[in-house]
Amino acid sequence: xxxxxxxxxxxxxxxxxxxxxxxxxxxxxxxxxxxxxxxxxxxxxxxxxxxxxxxxxxxxxxxxxxxxxxxxxxxxxxxxxxxxxxxxxxxxxxxxxxxxxxxxxxxxxxxxxxxxxxxxxxxxxxxxxxxxxxxxxxxxxxxxxxxxxxxxxxxxxxxxxxxxxxxxxxxxxxxxxxxxxxxxxxxxxxxxxxxxxxxxxxxxxxxxxxxxxxxxxxxxxxxxxxxxxxxxxxxxxxxxxxxxxxxxxxxxxxxxxxxxxxxxxxxxxxxxxxxxxxxxxxxxxxxxxxxxxxxxxxxxxxxxxxxxxxxxxxxxxxxxxxxxxxxxxxxxxxxxxxxxxxxxxxxxxxxxxxxxxxxxxxxxxxxxxxxxxxxxxxxxxxxxxxxxxxxxxxxxxxxxxxxxxxxxxxxxxxxxxxxxxxxxxxxxxxxxxxxxxxxxxxxxxxxxxxxxxxxxxxxxxxxxxxxxxxxxxxxxxxxxxxxxxxxxxxxxxxxx
Numbered sequence: 023x024x025x026x027x028x029x030x031x032x033x034x035x036x037x038x039x040x041x042x043x044x045x046x047x048x049x050x051x052x053x054x055x056x057x058x059x060x061x062x063x064x065x066x067x068x069x070x071x072x073x074x075x076x077x078x079x080x081x082x083x084x085x086x087x088x089x090x091x092x093x094x095x096x097x098x099x100x101x102x103x104x105x106x107x108x109x110x111x112x113x114x115x116x117x118x119x120x121x122x123x124x125x126x127x128x129x130x131x132x133x134x135x136x137x138x139x140x141x142x143x144x145x146x147x148x149x150x151x152x153x154x155x156x157x158x159x160x161x162x163x164x165x166x167x168x169x170x171x172x173x174x175x176x177x178x179x180x181x182x183x184x185x186x187x188x189x190x191x192x193x194x195x196x197x198x199x200x201x202x203x204x205x206x207x208x209x210x211x212x213x214x215x216x217x218x219x220x221x222x223x224x225x226x227x228x229x230x231x232x233x234x235x236x237x238x239x240x241x242x243x244x245x246x247x248x249x250x251x252x253x254x255x256x257x258x259x260x261x262x263x264x265x266x267x268x269x270x271x272x273x274x275x276x277x278x279x280x281x282x283x284x285x286x287x288x289x290x291x292x293x294x295x296x297x298x299x300x301x302x303x304x305x306x307x308x309x310x311x312x313x314x315x316x317x318x319x320x321x322x323x324x325x326x327x328x329x330x331x332x333x334x335x336x337x338x339x340x341x342x343x344x345x346x347x348x349x350x351x352x353x354x355x356x357x358x359x360x361x362x363x364x365x366x367x368x369x370x371x372x373x374x375x376x377x378x379x380x381x382x383x384x385x386x387x388x389x390x391x392x393x394x395x396x397x398x399x400x401x402x403x404x405x406x407x408x409x410x411x412x413x414x415x416x417x418x419x420x421x422x423x424x425x426x427x428x429x430x431x432x433x434x435x436x437x438x439x440x441x442x443x444x445x446x447x448x449x450x451x452x453x454x455x456x457x458x459x460x461x462x463x464x465x466x467x468x469x470x471x472x473x474x475x476x477x478x479x480x481x482x483x484x485x486x487x488x489x490x491x492x493x494x495x496x497x498x499x500x501x502x503x504x505x506x507x508x509x510x511x512x513x514x515x516x517x518x
Contacts, residue, residue: 081137081147088134089273090266090298094259098122098139101255105143105185105230119254120220121233123193125240126259129299132236135259136189139234146178146186152195155212163196163212171219171231178229185230193235194242213244220252261297264290270298274305281321289325292370292387296332304328326371326500330385334377342381347494349414350374350382353424355489356413357384357406358504359482360475364402367505373498381424387501397444400435405471407432412475413486436467 085095104111104118111118122139124132133149140147150170155163174186190196200210220233235253237243247253262270268290275286293301307328312320331337342350351374358372361384370387377383386406392399411425436445437460443449445463479486485508492507493499499507 080141080144082141083134083137084141085135085138087273088131088138088298089269090262091131091135091259092266094124094135094257095138097255097257098135099142101257102139102143102232105145105232108184108230118230119232120251121235121253122255122257123240123243123248123253124234124236124257124259126238127261127297128238129297130259130261131298132259133189133191135257136187136234136236140187143185143187144183145232146174146181146183147189148174148177148186149189149191152190152192152197155196164215167212167215167219174231175229178231184228185232188231188233190233190235192237194237194239197235197244197247198242199244200246213247217246217252220247261295262301264294267293267296267301270301271305274302275320278305278309279319281319283322284320284325285322288322288387289329292326292329292385294387300332303332307331330371330373330377330383333385334380334383337375337377342376346381347374348490349418349422349424351490351493352413352417352486353410353422354382354384355486355493356409356411356479358499359486359489359508360409360478361386361406362504362508363478364405367501369501369504371498371500372493372504374493375497397439400439400444401467401471404432404435404468405475407435408468408472409475409479412472412479416476416479417483417486417490432468432471433464436464439467440464 085099088095101119101122104116108118124135126132136149137147139145148170155166170188174188178184178186197213197216200213233253240248240256248256268287271286271290289304293304296304304325305328308320308324311324311327312318315324317324354372354374358369361368365386368386370385372382372384374382395403407428408425410428411421414425415421439445440447440450440455440460440463441452445467447455447459447463489504489507
């Protein structure tokens with residue numbers, strides 16, 4: 023009743039002013055803007071409240087549903103035991119944890135871990151994004167932080183639970199280092215309010231609130247937030263290893279019919295560096311490809327094609343000139359043969375079919391995930407990167423611009439060798455070395471590997487020409503096909 027009466031009074035006042043000859047249009051304009059801002063603010067607060075209340079239920083996610091994060095899950099379970107058995111911890115005088123920070127690359131399952139934590143502890147779960155607390159008006163973000171904690175306690179009491187978990191995704195947006203925003207102090211006020219809430223100045227013994235947050239830029243967070251008593255635990259959620267990738271693939275293919283030829287261990291080996299989100303996309307794209315082929319089961323060729331699609335994108339309907347096709351085949355064949363020479367069994371597939379920004383590509387599948395790399399392995403990686411351009415230059419007479427990305431990768435590997443103490447300079451400090459000396463050392467490494475690759479290509483030129491011809495005929499060769507093809511040359515690559 024109050025809003026309609028107020029609106030009617032405002033309209034009547036405007037009519038009165040108009041009858042008195044007053045220009046009311048500037049006033050109408052100002053009132054319209056004010057009304058829009060007020061209504062937008064009220065709606066946003068209402069929508070936020072509704073979203074949080076609907077998320078107050080316990081998520082239907084368990085730790086067993088998350089693959090590839092054995093260490094992170096074990097550390098989380100240990101930290102969450104205080105919420106499951108508070109009485110046992112009180113005997114030893116253990117204080118409850120205030121916060122757990124999940125850090126790691128995107129797509130590794132940080133949000134899923136937070137949801138699984140709520141189910142594991144039977145806690146009310148509320149979630150928010152760091153951007154929800156950032157406004158241009160001072161004090162709004164801090165008010166939303168207070169409301170979020172109040173809603174968590176109220177929802178837990180309403181549900182008859184003794185604990186609540188608040189999950190803040192992309193927390194670096196609202197909790198960056200203070201003093202960096204000179205235009206206004208809204209960011210700092212929001213962070214200060216979060217620090218106050220996590221300090222537990224107002225004690226609420228009835229409901230234990232645990233803050234869980236996720237970020238892939240922990241270096242941006244304010245140090246006051248990371249001290250013990252606020253975020254007590256920092257749990258690293260890394261990219262899955264080979265066994266973890268296999269577990270994730272099994273999870274995402276449970277509801278999908280697989281052909282008898284499918285070997286998920288091979289796919290796990292060929293997807294080094296993939297996150298859980300990437301692997302889920304691989305399984306989903308494979309199912310789409312099977313549907314496109316009108317097949318009732320997902321085959322191994324569907325999964326391998328989906329790996330390429332996730333890495334590089336969809337096949338392009340791009341028609342190259344004959345000379346360009348020969349150059350691409352020579353380039354990719356150079357990568358493949360040098361890779362087999364230096365890393366036997368490493369080639370997974372080689373193709374001259376354009377995908378995304380690539381006219382062709384050679385995909386490697388390492389036998390095992392490499393956590394540490396030796397000088398020989400890094401030099402071999404540089405050689406593989408340089409092989410495509412070298413094959414063009416020696417076999418076709420001149421190189422092309424197609425090797426620009428290869429050169430960037432080779433340069434980065436050589437630079438990493440320098441700062442790892444694996445170059446002729448020995449142990450160096452990054453800030454102490456001059457750019458000129460760094461350039462000379464890196465170019466020397468590149469020149470040595472170029473000479474090694476050039477000599478091998480000149481010695482076995484017929485191999486490279488023959489593989490390029492095979493690629494022009496078939497467009498795509500599996501790694502096993504490349505190795506069988508090599509066996510026709512006096513016992514293969516490894517007898518060379």
